Amino acid sequence: MLDDRKLEVLRTIVEDYVSTNEPVGSKALVDRHSLDVSPATIRNDMAILEEQGYITQPHTSAGRVPTDKGYRLFVDRLSGVKPLSVAERRAIETFLAGAYDLDDVVTRTVRLLAQLTRQVAVVQYPSLTRSAVRHVELVPLAGRRLLLVLITGSGHVEQRAVDLPDAMTDDEIAHLRAVLNASLDGRWITDAPRIVSSLPDRLEPAARPNAVAVFSAILEILVENHDGRVVFGGAANLAAAADLSIGLREVLEALEEQVVLIRLLGEAAEPASVTVRIGAENPVEGLRGTSVVTTGYGGGDQVVARLGVLGPTRMDYPGAMAAVRAVARYVSQILAGS
Amino acid sequence: MLDDRKLEVLRTIVEDYVSTNEPVGSKALVDRHSLDVSPATIRNDMAILEEQGYITQPHTSAGRVPTDKGYRLFVDRLSGVKPLSVAERRAIETFLAGAYDLDDVVTRTVRLLAQLTRQVAVVQYPSLTRSAVRHVELVPLAGRRLLLVLITGSGHVEQRAVDLPDAMTDDEIAHLRAVLNASLDGRWITDAPRIVSSLPDRLEPAARPNAVAVFSAILEILVENHDGRVVFGGAANLAAAADLSIGLREVLEALEEQVVLIRLLGEAAEPASVTVRIGAENPVEGLRGTSVVTTGYGGGDQVVARLGVLGPTRMDYPGAMAAVRAVARYVSQILAGS
DNA sequence: CTTGGCACTCGGGAGTTATGAGTGCCAAGG
DNA sequence: CCTTGGCACTCATAACTCCCGAGTGCCAAG
Numbered sequence: 001m002l003d004d005r006k007l008e009v010l011r012t013i014v015e016d017y018v019s020t021n022e023p024v025g026s027k028a029l030v031d032r033h034s035l036d037v038s039p040a041t042i043r044n045d046m047a048i049l050e051e052q053g054y055i056t057q058p059h060t061s062a063g064r065v066p067t068d069k070g071y072r073l074f075v076d077r078l079s080g081v082k083p084l085s086v087a088e089r090r091a092i093e094t095f096l097a098g099a100y101d102l103d104d105v106v107t108r109t110v111r112l113l114a115q116l117t118r119q120v121a122v123v124q125y126p127s128l129t130r131s132a133v134r135h136v137e138l139v140p141l142a143g144r145r146l147l148l149v150l151i152t153g154s155g156h157v158e159q160r161a162v163d164l165p166d167a168m169t170d171d172e173i174a175h176l177r178a179v180l181n182a183s184l185d186g187r188w189i190t191d192a193p194r195i196v197s198s199l200p201d202r203l204e205p206a207a208r209p210n211a212v213a214v215f216s217a218i219l220e221i222l223v224e225n226h227d228g229r230v231v232f233g234g235a236a237n238l239a240a241a242a243d244l245s246i247g248l249r250e251v252l253e254a255l256e257e258q259v260v261l262i263r264l265l266g267e268a269a270e271p272a273s274v275t276v277r278i279g280a281e282n283p284v285e286g287l288r289g290t291s292v293v294t295t296g297y298g299g300g301d302q303v304v305a306r307l308g309v310l311g312p313t314r315m316d317y318p319g320a321m322a323a324v325r326a327v328a329r330y331v332s333q334i335l336a337g338s
Numbered sequence: 339m340l341d342d343r344k345l346e347v348l349r350t351i352v353e354d355y356v357s358t359n360e361p362v363g364s365k366a367l368v369d370r371h372s373l374d375v376s377p378a379t380i381r382n383d384m385a386i387l388e389e390q391g392y393i394t395q396p397h398t399s400a401g402r403v404p405t406d407k408g409y410r411l412f413v414d415r416l417s418g419v420k421p422l423s424v425a426e427r428r429a430i431e432t433f434l435a436g437a438y439d440l441d442d443v444v445t446r447t448v449r450l451l452a453q454l455t456r457q458v459a460v461v462q463y464p465s466l467t468r469s470a471v472r473h474v475e476l477v478p479l480a481g482r483r484l485l486l487v488l489i490t491g492s493g494h495v496e497q498r499a500v501d502l503p504d505a506m507t508d509d510e511i512a513h514l515r516a517v518l519n520a521s522l523d524g525r526w527i528t529d530a531p532r533i534v535s536s537l538p539d540r541l542e543p544a545a546r547p548n549a550v551a552v553f554s555a556i557l558e559i560l561v562e563n564h565d566g567r568v569v570f571g572g573a574a575n576l577a578a579a580a581d582l583s584i585g586l587r588e589v590l591e592a593l594e595e596q597v598v599l600i601r602l603l604g605e606a607a608e609p610a611s612v613t614v615r616i617g618a619e620n621p622v623e624g625l626r627g628t629s630v631v632t633t634g635y636g637g638g639d640q641v642v643a644r645l646g647v648l649g650p651t652r653m654d655y656p657g658a659m660a661a662v663r664a665v666a667r668y669v670s671q672i673l674a675g676s
Numbered sequence: 677c678t679t680g681g682c683a684c685t686c687g688g689g690a691g692t693t694a695t696g697a698g699t700g701c702c703a704a705g706g
Numbered sequence: 707c708c709t710t711g712g713c714a715c716t717c718a719t720a721a722c723t724c725c726c727g728a729g730t731g732c733c734a735a736g
Contacts, residue, residue, distance in 0.1 A: 025729050038679050043730070061686045061729050101498055111594075139473045139489055149487060149495060151477050157487060157497040159439050235573055236590035248586075252574035256449075363698050376710050381699070399698050399717045 002052070005037070006045045010054055011078040013046075014066050018316055023063030068279035068313060071291070075276050075317050082318035084326055088116060092330050099334065102126070102156050106231060109307065109331055114234025116323040119241070119311035120255065122294075124265050125228035126304040126335065128152055128189045136180040138173050138214070146173070148217050152189065162217045165209045176211055179203070180218075193219055228305050230261035241312050250286045255310075260284050265294055265306040272296055272303060274321045279313045289313065293320045297328040298335070307331070340390070343375070344383045348392055349416040351384075352404050356654055361401030406617035406651060409629070413614050413655050420656035422664055426454060430668050437672065440464070440494045444569060447645065447669055452572025454661040457579070457649035458593065460632075462603050463566035464642040464673065466490055471522040471530055476515045476552070478508070486555050490527065500555045503547045514549055517541070518556075531557055566643050568599035579650050588624045593648075598622050603632055603644040610634055610641060612659045617651045627651065631658045635666040636673070645669070 002010075012033050016024040026042040029035070035042070046064055049055045054070035057063065066074065084092075095112045099105040106123050113121035132153035139147040144164040151157050168176075179202070183195050196215045200208050232255050238248060254260045263283055274295040280288045287310070294308030307328055309320050340348075350371050354362040364377040364384060373380070384402055387393045392408035395401065404412065422430075433450045437443040444461050451459035470491035477485040482502040489495050506514075517540070521533050534553045538546050570593050576586060592598045601621055612633040618626045625648070632646030645666055647658050 023729090027729075039729095040679055040681095041677085044678085047731075057730085059685090059687060061684090061727085063729065134479070134485070135475075135477045137473075137475050137487070141472070147472070147489060147495075149475070149489065151485060151487065151497075157485075157495055159489075159495040161438060233594060236587055236594060239587040239590055249574055249577040252577055256571060256574060361698090365698075377698095378710055378712095379708080382709085385700080395699085397716090397718060399696085399715090401698065 002048075005035075006049060007073075007078060008035075009042060009045045010049055010066070010070060011074060013049075013055060013064055014071065014074045014078070017065055018314055021314065023058055023065050025063035028063065068281065071278045071313060071317070072281075075278070075321075079318045082322050084322050088323070089326070091116070092326060096330055096334055105331065105334060109327060110231055110233035113307065113309055113323065113327050114237060116327070117309045117311070117316075117320045118234075118237050119309040119315065119320065120232055120234045120238050121307070121309050122230060122232045122255075122261060122265060122292075123307040124230045124262070124305040126156065126298070127228045128156065128158070128222065130298070130302045130304045131156070131189050133184040133187055133189060133192055136177065136184055136218075138177045138180075140168070140170070140173060144168075146214065148214060148221075150218065150221055158221045160217050160221055162213055164213055168210050172207060172210070176207070176214065180214075189222060192222055230258060230265060232261065232310075237311070241314075247289075251290060251310075254284060254286050260287075264292055264310070265308060274325050275308075276317060276321065291315050291317075293317070293324050295324050295328045297332045304335075340386075344387060345411075345416060346373075347380060347383045348387055348404070348408060349412060351387075351393060351402055352408065352412045352416070355403055356652055359652065361396055361403050363401035366401065406619065409616045409651055409655070410619075413616070413659075417656045420660050422660050426661070427664070429454070430664060434668055434672055443669065443672060447665060448569055448571035451645065451647055451661065451665050452575060454665070455647045455649070455654075455658045456572075456575050457647040457653065457658065458570055458572045458576055459645070459647050460568060460570045460593075460599060460603060460630075461645040462568045462600070462643040464494065464636070465566045466494065466496070466527045466560065468636065468640045468642045469494070469527050471525055471527060474515065474518040474522055474556075476511050476518075478506070478511060482506075484511070484552065486552060486559075488556065488559055496559045498555050498559055500551055502551055506548055510545060510548070514545070514552065518552075527560060530560055568596060568603060570599065570648075575649070579652075585627075589628060589648075592622060592624050598625075602630055602648070603646060612663050613646075614655060614659065629653050629655075631655070631662050633662050633666045635670045642673075 009029070012029055012035075013024050016029065016032065026039040026046060029042055030037070030039050046055065049070075050057070050064065053067055054073060055064040056067050058065060092112060095108055096105065099108050102125070106125055110121045110123045113119075113123070133150065134153050135151040137149040137151070139149065141147050141161065144167055146162045146164060146168070148160045148162050149157060150159070179199065183199060184192055187195060196218055199215060200212060203211050235252060235255070238251060264287070272295075274293060277283070277292045277294075279291060282288055282290065282292060289312070290310055291313045292308055292310045293315075294306050296303035296306050298304040308324055311320070347367070350367055350373075351362050354367065354370065364380040367373070367380055368375070368377050384393065387408075388395070388402065391405055392411060393402040394405050396403060430450060433446055434443065437446050440463070444463055448459045448461045451457075451461070471488065472491050473489040475487040475489070477487065479485050479499065482505055484500045484502060484506070486498050486500050487495060488497075517537065521537060522530055525533060534556055537553060538550060541549050573590060573593070576589060602625070610633075612631060615621070615630045615632075617629060620626055620628065620630060627650070628648055629651045630646055630648050631653075632644050634641035634644050636642040646662050649658070
């Protein structure tokens with residue numbers, strides 16, 4: 001149905017179009033790449049490719065442009081893995097090596113990805129789901145308030161102020177802290193809600209109202225973070241790439257919506273390998289017209305969150321996929337090591 | 339030099355231009371506002387205003403547009419305070435009321451400001467400088483690592499992993515924790531470095547290497563946060579406003595640089611009142627062509643950080659100033675209360 | 677199946693013109 | 707001295723036309 005040369009034609013069309021941003025014609029194609037056939041032959045091939053929906057022409061007297069379907073075929077079968085340059089590998093290492101806390105890792109990862117791919121980078125904070133509770137700390141604040149600090153095995157710190165119904169003495173606080181740590185330390189976050197729910201029975205009735213306030217705060221923290229927050233960066237790249245093609249406005253609006261970002265990363269199919277969503281394949285309405293390259297990353301073997309890049313469908317897929325994969329690996333290493 | 343009517347003319351030119359985004363001519367001006375003079379008179383006034391550099395015309399046969407100097411005069415002398423609508427006040431309260439930790443307050447403030455002003459919002463995290471140390475927590479991690487958690491009076495939590503030179507027993511950790519809290523709790527952050535530096539003398543020599551590692555981590559946290567991180571949001575508003583006027587690309591690039599953002603907020607003159615920087619007055623090169631409206635906010639009487647909005651010089655200054663001031667007050671209240 | 681030839685299409689740039697909003701200036705009137 | 711109506715002038719913008727050439731599809735021959 002599509003012989004080797006037609007596939008090769010499609011491949012070069014994609015590559016040329018990505019690099020030049022101009023529809024590619026049969027003539028330009030033959031002499032830029034040393035194909036040993038004539039333009040007429042290429043035209044015939046193009047006609048077939050167009051008939052099958054892999055390419056299209058913006059107007060009658062113009063060259064061809066890949067369709068979403070064309071990019072899809074390109075990504076699935078035609079593009080090899082583009083190895084990263086030494087400089088790029090070095091950049092990844094040095095960029096991420098200096099990070100010293102989770103916020104910093106995420107922030108740097110965003111910048112790094114944006115810089116490597118010249119696209120918008122999207123990084124999700126590791127979900128707490130796969131972590132263990134490391135420590136719970138209660139710190140009295142002014143009035144009847146406590147600061148609840150929850151430290152996870154992945155080194156993340158969650159904090160929250162709690163309004164208490166009754167005043168608490170330091171001893172009571174210490175006791176509650178001891179109970180919490182005895183029950184929770186080392187347990188999986190996913191198990192924590194169940195454990196916490198069973199705690200009130202083990203306390204004296206007088207201490208319960210305050211304890212319940214603290215417990216519900218813990219539960220809220222756990223629930224809220226069930227899916228990690230997503231941050232993005234490199235919007236400036238969008239402005240450059242999306243000269244007039246896609247609605248810059250809409251894309252920016254979408255990116256500023258947490259819900260959208262989570263869907264963008266979350267609905268990707270296989271978590272471990274690199275996933276590419278092209279144009280209309282995109283789950284987010286309003287981001288049709290853009291492509292997303294994502295993958296999972298995690299501290300150990302577990303995938304705890306996802307990251308990726310977003311850009312116009314006219315994107316350097318091999319490059320983006322290589323960068324995303326490499327960055328995800330490095331981030332995973334760093335998280336596992338700390 | 340400039341009589342009342344000329345000032346009034348300038349005022350209406352600014353207002354009309356801001357709302358319509360089109361150069362305003364003498365004719366349009368007289369019948370939109372019920373001035374009881376003829377267009378010819380207005381033209382004479384305009385000629386004077388232009389001569390003095392308050393307005394300019396894009397091309398010969400077009401209306402007038404305010405210059406930076408014109409906006410400056412408008413802001414300084416011609417614009418009253420535009421009171422916020424009831425809906426806006428309500429929005430501020432409800433939007434910020436639900437916030438439960440510092441990250442959340444900042445995030446919501448950004449969204450709120452961006453939404454109210456339809457500009458890019460810029461919010462700085464409160465600097466630690468004006469806070470007291472509330473509590474220091476040490477949590478053993480895997481290997482010879484500690485997680486250092488520093489909780490401040492303003493409810494902020496700083497965290498950092500520390501690599502220890504030697505192994506530490508739980509008792510040693512507890513002792514170090516006790517020493518730290520005894521020395522630091524309730525002290526100003528600004529005093530902390532001096533205090534920490536004096537601590538090693540009070541420890542047994544054997545414990546010093548580990549302690550020093552922890553101490554230097556504390557110092558680093560304090561130094562790093564000397565000026566708070568700055569986040570922005572509402573970039574989508576830029577795309578809408580800056581149709582073709584300012585280089586969207588450059589502005590986005592500038593916004594993604596922490597250093598630039600800090601300068602943007604930091605070099606504003608008076609901390610307590612609302613500051614307006616118009617066009618070329620802007621300290622950041624590459625953000626000439628945009629205006630910035632900022633003010634300080636803080637937990638108590640102290641200004642601990644700044645916030646504001648950024649947009650094209652063609653901006654609704656009274657509205658932006660009102661929104662910035664109101665939001666800053668509410669945020670201050672919230673921080674003071676928690 | 678490939679290739680050269682050839683007529684055809686049509687987007688986009690260059691050149692032209694028409695339009696009208698807006699101006700500056702001037703002389704007359706308050 | 708300020709205001710006003712009149713008037714000639716400017717010039718960006720839009721609409722229109724023309725033209726070019728890249729690129730195509732088709733066909734007949736190899």
